[in-house]
Amino acid sequence: MESFFSRIWSVMAPERVRFFLWLVGKQCVMTNAERKRRHLCDSDICPVCKGGVETLIHIIRDCPAMQGIWTRLVPARKQHEFFMKPLLPWLYENLGEDGVTFGVPWSTLFGMSIWWGWKWRCGNLFGENGKCRDRVRFLKDLAKEVLTVSEACLTQNPKPLREERMIRWIQPQTGWVKLNTDGASRGNPGSAAADGVLRNNYGEWCGGFALHIGRCTAPVAELWGVYYGLCFAWDRKIVKLEVEIDSELVVGFLTTGIGDSHPLSFLVHLCHGFIKRDWEVRISHVYREANHLADGLANYAFTLALGLHSFVEAPRDVISILQDDVLGSAYPRNVCIS
Ligand SMILES: [Zn+2]
Structure with a gap:
């Protein structure tokens, strides 16, 4: 059929x-x-x-x-x-x-x-x-x-050209700190987790957090990841922050806004409240292949008790991903080039 x-x-x-x-x-x-x-x-x-x-x-x-x-x-x-x-x-x-x-x-x-x-x-x-x-x-x-x-x-409108590209995490410029966040929902809606990790231009771990949320949808989890990530970075007195998110939907909400009647608008407005503060924040979309560490941390969050967990050092479960990123490990992805 x-x-x-x-x-x-x-x-x-x-x-x-x-x-x-x-x-x-x-x-x-x-x-x-x-x-x-x-x-x-x-x-x-x-x-x-x-x-x-x-x-x-x-x-x-x-x-x-x-x-x-x-x-x-x-x-x-x-x-x-x-x-x-x-x-x-x-x-x-x-x-x-x-x-x-x-x-x-x-x-x-x-x-x-x-x-x-x-x-x-x-x-x-x-x-x-x-x-x-x-x-x-x-x-x-x-x-x-x-x-x-x-x-x-x-x-x-010829069919979009696709090409296999090698995708990897890229260090922030000097003076900037990069926040990679992610959120996941097993069942969407289902048990959900969010997380974020800060790294400097050497790719070193500058702090991270994981949030085992309970039941919600994937976009809600993603947005909680961004919100807590912004709080987390602000508390650490970061002045230039680059935020990378692998959900195009969430990046769209944060960069072009959201209607007031949208069910996610309260969370997006919470994030905007932070972004508008006195610091430089850049938001960009990355492929999942460039967001492995945040992805791995979200998986790890599911094994933790409900609530927020902060990590001064990288948890053992994600150390190998952290090292891979520093080494510049890349992963193939079919991307649109036209
Ligand atoms: Zn007839």
Whole structure:
């Protein structure tokens, strides 16, 4: 089923079309057959042709109105098979068919036809159908348009280039102290921990803390890590502080702000209160690979009693990570370079 839905989401068609195909794939489109089964109506007959039971496959393929369109789109030699298949195999095979028909990939023409078949049907039933002289011509033109737009999008926004880069922790500049913080939640929400560690430009441990919080979500844990980290650094009279966090979400909150109604705003405002004090604070995002020490300390925090623990020296559990960082150990990561 995974490959079935991935076919639906990869069809070159507007999002609303793919969404409708997904509903069809989930068999979530309401039909008279379904209404009758649920005792919501007395008749399961198709209100358009009045000649068959209105099932999903009847709506999108077998109702004479749709059948007429399909017989003009599907090559004659393939029609027997096309009209015999049950719903899901029928969708699966046609959505995977990339052969070009009338100048467009078949999966696009197929998806667009199902969507418009449905729209026309709803229009007929609700009496707002405009005149459409040649529906087959209309579908072919539309599918071509989709192709042109997709191709234009691809040339304007080519797929982001990725490259394997070696990522490592980098020492702060002279005169600065670096704070690496992290927060983790096992279960999100679940048992959570946060921590922070201060290092100088030799990579030496200048103090750290771990907080075993109890139950909360990951962003809350991350923000507690930042807040306690700022308190911790301020108490140690640091005047130039570089803060590194591996959550882009949290970095976004701290650098561009947060709405007052956001549930995390009180924590972000607490952090801002500290950042605005009389010292220099830089906030930046780093990859997890550059935040190993804070990550390791968060794991260690889970083994501690609930509450705040301060470490003048590095706990034994994280000493090897501390040494690796000093040595400049790097870890590969696939990063976007465009
Ligand atoms: Zn019908």
